[in-house]
Amino acid sequence: MIDNPHPASGSGPSQRLVEIGVCIFTGLIGVIVIIGSLRVGVNWGVEGPKAGFFPFYVGLFIVGGSIINLLAILLASRSEALFAEWGQLRQVMSVVIPTAIYVSVLTYVGIYASSMALIAFFMRRLGGYGWGMVAAVSLGVPIVAYLMFERWFLVPLPKGPIEDFVGL
């Protein structure tokens, strides 16, 4: 059941190609699980089934299921359905890339400063807001988060040099 709201007007990777990629991905996970299980032992030891016993069969199921999925795609008639248009994927990447940067710097910079930067970036780039609005939201959200988590519910959040400097 593939309901593609965007008929093939633009170009992009085909659904078929992506599905094949997913099958290979899941199959690889299965193989890794099987290898990992074999390393710790998959048969019976002195105290019953060894640690790899259960995951070994799980891995077999993953590989088997992936092969069936792959065959189902290869045997089905070729369809022209797109996974998504390049423009749409660009939209998706415009979230993934900044978030990836956010996630990787978060430990060093602290969550408050990096959150401010992320929100400000989104609002400027994707929303095109004026600096006043950007400042209000990007300062407001971390402050509310600080009050809610650290003050009221006593849950510490990761901090960096900037938070140390302000003295939080």
Next chain:
Amino acid sequence: MEEIANLFHGFAVVLQPFNILVMVVGILLGVIIGVLPGLGGANGVAILLPLTFSMSPTSAIIMLSCIYWGALFGGAITSILFNIPGEPWSVATTFDGHPMAQQGRAGEALTAAFTSSFVGALFAVVMITLVAPLVARFALQFGPAEKFSVYFLAFCSFIGMSKEPPSKTVVSMMIGFALAAVGLDQVTGQLRLTFGFTELLAGFDFLIAVIGLFGIGEILLTMEEGLSFRGKKASINPRVVFQTWAELPRYWVTSLRSCVIGCWMGITPAGATPASFMSYGIAKRVSRKGHNFGKGEIEGVVAPETAAHAAGTSALLPMLSLGVPGSPTAAVLLGGLLIWGLQPGPLLFVEQKEFVWGLIASMYLGNLVGLFVVITCVPLLAAILRIPFSIIAPVILVLCAIGAYTVNNNPFDIVMMLVFGVVGYVFKKCNYPLAPLVLAIVLGDSAEESFRQALLGSQGSLTVFWSNGLVGTIMVLGLIALFWPMLHTAWSRMRAAATAA
């Protein structure tokens, strides 16, 4: 009636001022979560779970379950006013709810939706009150083999009842089991599947998976679709509410049928979404006004909403009495129990009476409070939806990151959250169901443990799963559920052949 006494004790617990405050806060947060795109019941509860770490387990479960009720209510608002289902289970509500809003009957549609939700939830809670203690008492006799057979039944019904191809459900589920297996083996204490990465020692936390798969994945999907809100104005005044309430009892048959469908689908882990579609479909076929469905028929709002809430609520029955959650959100609540130091399963009813009955009592009160909160707050909530996505998206991303970090205070989890998010986006686009994956991560360790213990007892012979009537029956039920689609087609072919001959 020991249960009634326990229930009243539960009410006494819930009516403590702090717990009432927690309940209202939970409902409000839940409705906002239900309204916002990208935040749903499961990942909303997952993100807010850390807020409860410093509370008592009873207050914590009240808050989390109320977030869940609120999210169930909130989904209807976006469906009716904006034709955008805030939650998958409110898709069927858009069919008649949005046409009603277009005809200027938004207030009527919303009142009908909220009231039906309340009725569905109430029916399910009454059922839980009566049935859960019995199931739990019965389940106390379960050994490892029986325990595993219950898990087996739950997972088989997932495969058999899923709309997606069974092989995709199996792959998704087994990846969940594999992720659950990473790290320390509970039985032998050996490390496995870590491949020397210290980050993997603790394994994958299912909360991270929930936040990533459902939260980040949903935002990516929304970005791709280029969402723009064009909503109908909403106002509810008391007159419309009372008029609608006067009209609703006419649909009691639809309501009752939807309650039963919802409860059945909720207990078997089919979940709220198919329940709402099935209930809508049957109402359309049976109702005298069936031909009018899709053009703004109030019965078409009542049917799916009642079923969705009955299903969403009754999903907690197997979670409470057996330790097997019926939905991803119930799975998150179950994860919460483990974090607060409670052991989910039938023993809860014996050892944690205050907790269990406090939760059940809070279901009654929470839904009542929820009904009033949503009816009075509709204009405010509709305003939230008008906030542009370019503001909402980064705020949700930040909330997800905070939620993911606070689970274990581990920055690596935030990285994993993003990975899960991208995987969730691609999986969803390729029709791989995500719910079985999450449930398998949650239940993986206990399912494996009971499986291995059962095998230990039988010296490795699989016949232990057919060794007595009880375990055999559950296993057979599981197999029936697994092959249900095939049995169903075979049965209808046989009937067709019989009528032809």
